[in-house]
Amino acid sequence: MQKVFGYPRSLTPKRTHYCPGCTHGIIHRLIAEAIDDLGIQEQTVGIAPVGCAVLAYEYFDVDFQEAAHGRAPAVATGIKRVHPEAIVFSYQGDGDLASIGTAEIIHAAARGENITVIFINNTVYGMTGGQMAPTTLPGQKTTTSPYGRDITKVGYPIRVCEMLATLDGPAYIERVSVHDPKHIIKAGRAIRKAFEMQIAGKGFSLVEVLSTCPTNWGLTPVKALERLKEEMIPYYPLGVFRSTEEVAKE
Template sequence: MAVVYEKTKLLTDKPLHYCPGCTHGIIHRLVAEAIDELGIQNRTIGIAPVGCAVFAYDYFNCDMMEAAHGRAPAVATGCKRVNPGNIVFTYQGDGDLASIGAAEITHAATRGENITVIFVNNAIYGMTGGQMAPTTLPGQVTTTSPYGRDPKLCGYPIRISEMLATLDGPAFISRVSVHDVKHILDAKKSIKKAFETQLAGKGFSLVEVLSACPTNWGMTPQESLKWLEQNMIPQYPLGIKKEVE
């Protein structure tokens, strides 16, 4: 019998702490598989965020740094500038990247910093218990928008991928989803492409991954994937937003 599929060695044996049905685990696996398939474990440095993925350094089986909230792109910049031969990636959520770290991500992108950013957008602050995020949809109920996000009061969700794609610095930006197997395969391709972009020295690459948060959305895992497909994708259209050949 041949192995068709098994857990990559780029993930450690530590059980993931994520809630049942949380798609962070899928995204971790795709990133780890990409590093594994590209044969770059021995020179990859991952930068973990603050948020649900704060313990990412326990899961990715490569050298890791843990950054302050939103600062992962700055940490990655320092790391990459010291050892340009390293492959440096950040793994950040929407609160981390699109709110408190909006300056760091924008400037890393516009500098064309030769790093890869995995941006997990689940439209909510997960780790702190389900507060409104910069990516929370209009009308979406969270613990700090209990009547639904009112754009008149707190503005509109940020489309990070489209925003960064307007800059000259980035070499590859795409938005993908992990709500079904087909989209998971597409997501994998994009993530691999992002790392290949860095390997080729082309500059900044970012993959925004739409992700489900069943616990804080107050849904079953199955309902949350459906909700992602029906509500998040219209707000955050999938596809490649920028690609420099």
């Protein structure tokens, strides 16, 4: 019989610390599957962020560096320049990437740095207890926007993919979601594609994954998935925002 499903080799057997219903675990798995499929486990170096995924290095069976808050793209740059043959990816949340680390992500993208960024957007700071993130939706209640995000006072959410797609440096930018099996499969393909772009030396690739935070949203896991689908996707549309391959085809 052919084995069609198994535990990814690139994940350690360790149980994650993530909350019940959190989608980090799914996304970790998708990354590990891509690494397995592409046969790059022995040459991959990951960069863990500050945020809920700070312990990501416990779960991936690949070399890792822990970065300071927001600095992962700079750290990834340093690693990639020393080992151009390595496959380097950062795993960053929305506070990390789109707030404190905006300079790092924009300039890594602008340089066309040949790295892959997995960007988790769940519209809150998870680990610190559910504060407002740069991606928090208008009106959304968080611990630091207790009356709902008031766009007249704190401004608008940042759409990272759209913003980075204006640059000439990136090779591949896609936004995906993990709210149902169909979309999880699509997300897996996007992550794999991003790694393939790096392997081919095409340059900077980023996959934004719309994700849930049932704990800080105060929703059950199922309700959280519904919110993702009904409230987040309309604001953060899914799709490929930039692909140099398609540009070449046109």
